[in-house]
Amino acid sequence: xxxxxxxxxxxxxxxSAYSAIGAVVGERIGMxxxxxxxxxxLYMTTVAAAVASAALINAFVQNDxxxxxxxxHSNTLMDRAFVWVAFYAGNEGSLLYILLALSVISxxxxxxxxxxxxxxxxxxxxxxxIIQLFYFGVLTFAASPFExxxxxxxxxxxxxxxLTHPGMFSHPPLLMGGLIAITIPFAxxxxxxxxxxYGDDWIDVARVSALIGxxxxxxxxxLGAWWAYTILGWGGYWAWDPIxxxxxxxxxxxxxxxxSIMVQKRRGMFRMWNVxxxxxxxxxxxxxxxxxxxxxxxxxxxxxxxxxxxxxxxFMLASLVFAFALFLWRMPQLKSDRAxxxxxxxxxxxxxxxxxxxxxMAVTLWGVLYPLFSDLARDVSVSVSAPxxxxxxxxxxxxxxxxxxxxxxxxxxxxSARSMKQWFVWPTLVxxxxxxxxxxxxxxxxxxxxxxxxxxxxxxSIAEEWWRGTAARHRSxxxxxxxxxxxxxxxxxxxxxxxxxxxxxxxxLGIIGTNFYQQRTDGALAxxxxxxxxxxxxxxxxxxxxxxxxxxxxxxxxxxxxxxPEDYKQEISFARAQxxxxxxxxxxxxxxxxxxxxxxxPWHGFYIDFNMASVRSGIRSxxxxxxxxxxxxxxADGRVSLAVSINPLAWWLWASGPFFILGTMxxxxxxxxxxxxxxxxxxxxxxxxxx
Amino acid sequence: MHGESKVMASRxxxxxxxxxxxxxxxxxxxxIRESDITAEQRAHQLSGELMCPVCDGQTIxxxxxxxxxxxxxxxxxLLDEGLTNAEVRDYFVIRYGQEILAAPERSGFNLLAWIVxxxxxxxxxxxxxxxxxxxxxxxLEAQSxxxxxxxxxxxxxxxxxxxVQVDRDLGxxxxxxLSLNADSNSDVLKDSKETxxxxxxxx
Numbered sequence: 001x002x003x004x005x006x007x008x009x010x011x012x013x014x015x016s017a018y019s020a021i022g023a024v025v026g027e028r029i030g031m032x033x034x035x036x037x038x039x040x041x042l043y044m045t046t047v048a049a050a051v052a053s054a055a056l057i058n059a060f061v062q063n064d065x066x067x068x069x070x071x072x073h074s075n076t077l078m079d080r081a082f083v084w085v086a087f088y089a090g091n092e093g094s095l096l097y098i099l100l101a102l103s104v105i106s107x108x109x110x111x112x113x114x115x116x117x118x119x120x121x122x123x124x125x126x127x128x129x130i131i132q133l134f135y136f137g138v139l140t141f142a143a144s145p146f147e148x149x150x151x152x153x154x155x156x157x158x159x160x161x162x163l164t165h166p167g168m169f170s171h172p173p174l175l176m177g178g179l180i181a182i183t184i185p186f187a188x189x190x191x192x193x194x195x196x197x198y199g200d201d202w203i204d205v206a207r208v209s210a211l212i213g214x215x216x217x218x219x220x221x222x223l224g225a226w227w228a229y230t231i232l233g234w235g236g237y238w239a240w241d242p243i244x245x246x247x248x249x250x251x252x253x254x255x256x257x258x259x260s261i262m263v264q265k266r267r268g269m270f271r272m273w274n275v276x277x278x279x280x281x282x283x284x285x286x287x288x289x290x291x292x293x294x295x296x297x298x299x300x301x302x303x304x305x306x307x308x309x310x311x312x313x314x315f316m317l318a319s320l321v322f323a324f325a326l327f328l329w330r331m332p333q334l335k336s337d338r339a340x341x342x343x344x345x346x347x348x349x350x351x352x353x354x355x356x357x358x359x360x361m362a363v364t365l366w367g368v369l370y371p372l373f374s375d376l377a378r379d380v381s382v383s384v385s386a387p388x389x390x391x392x393x394x395x396x397x398x399x400x401x402x403x404x405x406x407x408x409x410x411x412x413x414x415x416s417a418r419s420m421k422q423w424f425v426w427p428t429l430v431x432x433x434x435x436x437x438x439x440x441x442x443x444x445x446x447x448x449x450x451x452x453x454x455x456x457x458x459x460x461s462i463a464e465e466w467w468r469g470t471a472a473r474h475r476s477x478x479x480x481x482x483x484x485x486x487x488x489x490x491x492x493x494x495x496x497x498x499x500x501x502x503x504x505x506x507x508x509l510g511i512i513g514t515n516f517y518q519q520r521t522d523g524a525l526a527x528x529x530x531x532x533x534x535x536x537x538x539x540x541x542x543x544x545x546x547x548x549x550x551x552x553x554x555x556x557x558x559x560x561x562x563x564x565p566e567d568y569k570q571e572i573s574f575a576r577a578q579x580x581x582x583x584x585x586x587x588x589x590x591x592x593x594x595x596x597x598x599x600x601x602p603w604h605g606f607y608i609d610f611n612m613a614s615v616r617s618g619i620r621s622x623x624x625x626x627x628x629x630x631x632x633x634x635x636a637d638g639r640v641s642l643a644v645s646i647n648p649l650a651w652w653l654w655a656s657g658p659f660f661i662l663g664t665m666x667x668x669x670x671x672x673x674x675x676x677x678x679x680x681x682x683x684x685x686x687x688x689x690x691x
Numbered sequence: 692m693h694g695e696s697k698v699m700a701s702r703x704x705x706x707x708x709x710x711x712x713x714x715x716x717x718x719x720x721x722x723i724r725e726s727d728i729t730a731e732q733r734a735h736q737l738s739g740e741l742m743c744p745v746c747d748g749q750t751i752x753x754x755x756x757x758x759x760x761x762x763x764x765x766x767x768x769l770l771d772e773g774l775t776n777a778e779v780r781d782y783f784v785i786r787y788g789q790e791i792l793a794a795p796e797r798s799g800f801n802l803l804a805w806i807v808x809x810x811x812x813x814x815x816x817x818x819x820x821x822x823x824x825x826x827x828x829x830x831l832e833a834q835s836x837x838x839x840x841x842x843x844x845x846x847x848x849x850x851x852x853x854x855v856q857v858d859r860d861l862g863x864x865x866x867x868x869l870s871l872n873a874d875s876n877s878d879v880l881k882d883s884k885e886t887x888x889x890x891x892x893x894x
Contacts, residue, residue, distance in 0.1 A: 241748050269826075340826035348823050355819035362815070363808040370795070370804050378800060381790040383742045385750060388794035392808040430712055456712060463708055520735045522763075579730025579771060613755055632755050 005055035012048030013136040020129035027122035075156035092145035124191030167227035178217025184209035186282040215664035240389035246288035253281040256357040268337030279323035286316035342414040349407035405458035431457030448516040496667025503659035513649025521582030533582035553605035564593035602631040
C-alpha cells in the first residue's frame with residue numbers, strides 16, 4: 001500500500017509540473033494542443049491525489065502499522081467509522097487531504113469554466129498546477145504520510161481522543177477545504193490579469209467559487225464552535241485561539257469580497273479592489289497553513305504542529321510577492337466604468353462594510369502577532385487571548401451588523417431623502433422600541449441592550465423588504481407563500497444574502513446572550529446530592545463506568561428539576577452571604593414546586609496514552625437558554641466535581657447554521673439560462689452603445 | 692398604487708412586525724434574569740482573564756489542569772480576602788510574569804497593543820470615505836468633459852416614467868417588473884413607487 005501511495009504522489013508531482021510548464025509554454029508559443037494537454041494533466045493530478053488518499057485510507061482499514069502515520073493515528077480499538085477522521089488527524093494526512101480537496105475543486109472549476117475565459121485559462125491552469133506542485137512536493141519530500149517504520153508495532157498509538165466526536169467527520173475537512181478553496185477565485189482573477197483580460201469575464205466563476213469556499217469555511221468554523229461547546233468542556237465555543245483566528249481572517253476578507261463583487265457585477269466598479277481582496281484572502285489562507293504547520297504562536301490546536309513551518313513561510317511569502325507584484329503591474333488597467341455618485345448609496349455602503357471587515361481582520365492579525373512582536377522588540381512574553389479580542393473587535397463587529405441593516409436598504413447610485421425616510425422609519429422605530437422595552441423591563445447591561453436594539457433594527461429591515469416585495473406580488477394575485485417564493489427566486493443573490501443575514505443575526509443573538517448574561521457556579525456532588533443554580537436543581541442520581549483498555553471513563557446520570565426560588569429562600573440567602581451563585585443540597589427531598597424536566601448524562605474520560613482528558617457536557621437546551629454541565633472530574637471520594645452554567649440564547653448559535661447554509665445555497669443557485677430583457681434594460685444597452 | 696390598499700398594507704405590516712417584536716422581547720426578558728454579582732461570578736470573570744501556565748492558549752477558567760483548578764481557588768480566596776480585581780491580577784503577574792494575563796495591560800509598552808486597533812479602525816473608515824470622495828470627484832471631472840455613463844444614467848432617470856410605462860404596456864407590469872435583472876427588485880419597487888408619487892404631483 002505504501003508503495004502505491006508514494007508512486008501516486010510522485011506521479012502527481014510530475015503531472016502538476018508538466019501541467020504548469022505546458023500551460024505557460026503552450027500559451028507563449030501559441031500551441032493550443034499543449035495547453036489542452038496541460039489541462040488534462042491537471043485533471044489527472046486529481047486521480048493521483050485520490051489514489052494516494054485511497055492508499056492511506058486503506059492502510060488504516062487494514063491496520064497496517066508498518067506505516068508510521070497509521071501507527072501514530074489509529075489502533076485496533078478505534079471505531080472503524082473514525083478511519084475517515086484518522087486520515088486527516090495528523091500533519092501529513094491533513095496535507096494529503098488538502099491536496100485532494102484542491103485537486104478536485106481545481107478540476108471541477110477548470111472543467112466548468114466558461115468558453116469566454118479561453119484566453120486566460122492557460123494562466124489559471126498554471127497557477128493551480130503550481131500550488132498543487134507545492135503540495136505534491138511537500139508530501140513527497142518533506143512530510144510523507146507513507147513513511148515506513150523499521151520495527152512494526154503490534155498496536156498503534158490510537159486516534160487523538162479529542163477527535164472522536166461526530167463533529168470531527170465534517171469540521172476539519174470543511175475548514176481545510178474552505179481555506180484551500182480560496183485558491184480557485186484567486187487563480188481565475190490572477191489568470192485574467194496576466195492574460196490582460198481586464199473585463200468582468202472572470203467574476204462569475206470567481207463569485208461562485210468564492211461563495212462555495214466561503215460557505216464551506218463558515219460552516220466548518222460553526223461546526224468547530226459546536227464541537228468545542230459540546231465536547232471540549234471549555235465551557236465556550238469560540239476562544240479567539242490563533243488557529244481559529246487564522247481561519248476567521250480569510251473568511252472575513254471573503255465576506256467583504258462576496259459583497260463587493262456584486263458591485264462589480266452590477267455597476268462595473270471596484271475592479272481593483274476586488275482583485276486586492278482576493279489577493280489578501282489567498283495570502284491569509286497561506287498564513288493560516290503556515291501557522292497551523294508549526295508556526296510560531298501558541299495554540300490549543302497544537303496537534304497538527306510540525307517542523308514544516310519554514311517551507312510554508314517561504315510559500316506564503318512567495319504568494320504575497322506574486323499576488324501584489326501582479327496587482328501593481330496591472331493596476332492601471334483596472335478602472336471603474338462608473339463613478340461613485342453619493343456617500344449615501346449601496347456602492348458606498350458596500351465599500352464602508354468592506355473596510356470594516358478588513359479592519360476586524362487587521363486587528364485580529366495584530367492580536368495574533370503582538371506576542372511575537374513583544375518578544376522580539378523587548379524580550380517580554382505576553383499573551384493575547386479572548387478578553388483582548390472581545391474588546392478590540394466587539395465594537396467593529398457591532399458596526400458591521402448595523403451596516404447590515406443599512407446597506408441593503410439603500411438604492412444603487414444615490415438615495416433620495418424621501419426614499420430614506422420611507423425605508424428607515426420602521427426599522428429605526430422598532431429598534432428604539434426594543435431598547436425602550438428592555439430598559440423598562442429592568443434588563444441590565446447597556447451595551448447588550450443597545451446590541452439587541454441593533455438586532456431588532458436589522459431584523460425589521462429584512463422583514464420590511466420581504467414584506468413589501470411579497471405584498472406587491474400578492475396584490476397581483478399570488479398567495480402569500482408563493483408571492484414570497486417568487487420574490488426570493490426573482491433575485492437569488494440578494495435574497496440568499498438576506499437569509500444569510502438572518503443567520504448572522506441569530507448568531508449575534510447567541511453571542512450577546514452568552515457573553516453578557518451567563519451565570520456560573522462550581523460544585524462537587526456525592527450521589528443523592530443536588531446543586532442549585534438560579535431556577536434549576538440538578539440531582540446526581542446514578543453513575544457508571546465505561547472504561548476501555550485505552551481510557552478510564554465514567555458517566556453520571558443527573559435529573560434536572562425546574563424549581564421555584566421561593567421554596568429555597570433560606571438557602572439562597574445563605575449562599576449569597578457566602579458570595580456563591582449556586583449551592584449544594586445534601587438532602588434531595590423535593591420541594592413543593594420542583595418539577596422534573598430533563599435527565600442529562602455528562603461523561604468524563606481520561607486517555608492514558610495521550611495523558612489527556614476528554615469530556616461530554618450534559619446540556620439541556622431550549623430556545624431561551626442552555627443548562628450546561630461540565631464534569632470536571634470524578635473525585636477519589638466518589639463525588640463528581642462540576643462546572644455548571646446557564647448560557648442564555650446559546651440555542652440560537654446552532655440554529656443559525658442551517659440558515660447560513662440555506663442562504664449560501666440560494667445565493668449560489670444559478671439563474672435561469674435565458675434571462676428576459678425588459679425594455680428598460682434594452683434601452684440602457686442601446687444608449688450605452690451610442691458612445 | 693391605490694392609496695387605500697397602501698394604508699391597509701402598512702397597518703398590516705405594523706401588526707405583524709409588532710407581533711414579531713413582542714415575541715422576541717418575551718423570549719429575551721424570560722431568559723435574561725437579574726442576578727446579583729456574587730464573589731463567585733467575579734472569580735469566574737477573573738479566571739477568564741488569566742492564562743493557564745501549563746496549557747496551550749487556554750485560560751484557567753476553561754482548563755481542567757490541576758494548576759488551573761488551584762489557581763481558580765486562589766482567585767476566589769483572594770477576592771474573599773477583599774482584594775480588588777486589579778490586585779488579584781497583580782498577584783499573579785508578580786508570580787508568573789505578564790504572560791499570565793489573557794490581555795496585555797493598558798500601560799507602558801503594551802499600550803501599543805490597544806492603540807493600534809483604534810488606529811486601524813479609524814484609518815480604515817478614513818480611507819473608505821476618502822476613496823468614495825475621490826471616486827465621486829473623478830466622476831464629476833469626466834462628466835464635465837462630457838459623455839459619461841453618469842450623464843447617461845441621468846438621462847435614463849428622466850426617461851424612467853416613460854420606461855415604466857413601456858414595461859407596463861408590454862405586459863411586464865408589477866410581477867415581471869420585479870424580475871428586471873438590471874437592478875434589484877426593491878430598487879425597481881422603490882423606483883416605481885417614487886414615479887407614482889411624482890406622477891401624482893404632476894397631475
